Amino acid sequence: MRPTRDPQVTLDDLLEVVLNKGAVLHLDLIIAVADIPLIGVNLRAAIAGMETMLEYGLLEQWDADTRAWAERATAAAPELEEDERVVIRSFGGHYDERGMSHVWRPGTLFLTDRRILVHRREPREVLWEARLEDVDATRLQSERTVGGEERLRVRVELTGGDGALLSAANPEKFDETLRRLAPHVRSHEPRPLIADDGGPECEAHMWYHEPRRDGAMWRGGRARLENGRLTWKSPTDARPAVTLDTARIRDVRLEPGTTPTTGLDRLVVDAAGEHLVLATAEGPRWARLLAPSARTAAGKEPHGHHR
Secondary structure (H helix, E strand, C coil): CCCCCCCCCCHHHHHHHHHHCCEEEEEEEEEEECCEEEEEEEEEEEECCHHHHHHCCCCHHHHHHHHHHHHHHCCCCCCCCCCCCEEEEEEEEEEECCCCCCEEEEEEEEEECCEEEEEECCCCEEEEEEEHHHEEEEEEEEEECCCCCEEEEEEEEECCCCEEEEEECCHHHHHHHHHHHCCCCEECCCCCCCCCCCCCCEEEEEEEEECCCCCCEEEEEEEEEECCEEEEECCCCCCCCEEEEHHHEEEEEECCCCCCCCCCEEEEEEECCEEEEEEECCHHHHHHHHCHHHHHHCCCCCCCCCC
């Protein structure tokens, strides 16, 4: 085929020929200065679309390796054993305590009928795993994050003395399900729900869905339960935006709905003349503390309501 010149040929036509049929370049180049040759270039190259390359048997190994890596990196779940069943799958993480720098490594937390494992999707890696028969005990413990927010974590202790600190979207549900799958797992007592040292019964970071004229919005702050009164205050408030006598609470429940960030429970508190929507990482714990039955059992006397 002899080369021809066609002034009507466009760049699109050139690309179509190169991609579909390919082009072979043979180049011998000598760079000289003052008629003195200094640099020589000998180039042999083939340019074509990947489909054309593979048809001619070029780059086959590279293509196979790349496809295998992409398949491993984008796998949504770890490899399971035969007949292994996933019971809980949620956002989570593993606290890496090796070395001098301790960091959280985020991933997906899996609880199967045989194992606990934290899996990272890309690059694909199992960050931590343990078989259920090797788990000796669990403990729910609170941790204050860098931003001042309290989060409930799950401490898993193994029979050999090792263990790990894990995060889960719903730590209490994870802990309860784990002990149902493995009845031999002991449960260490969590920290007391009611303080006996004169301090607040409960205090933690919490989000408040504050009603406004142009629509409700989420605000971050701290909730405090003390002396039969629930208060919530953001760092920018001069005084609490919420002050509620717990004796006025009629119903407390966790319900589905939007929250400001993932991994939070939506807590709804109905009281005489008030309807509060909150978001917290420890929804079940706060629901138990604020429930009317819990307040009656604790023998709390009603307090006056102030704003």
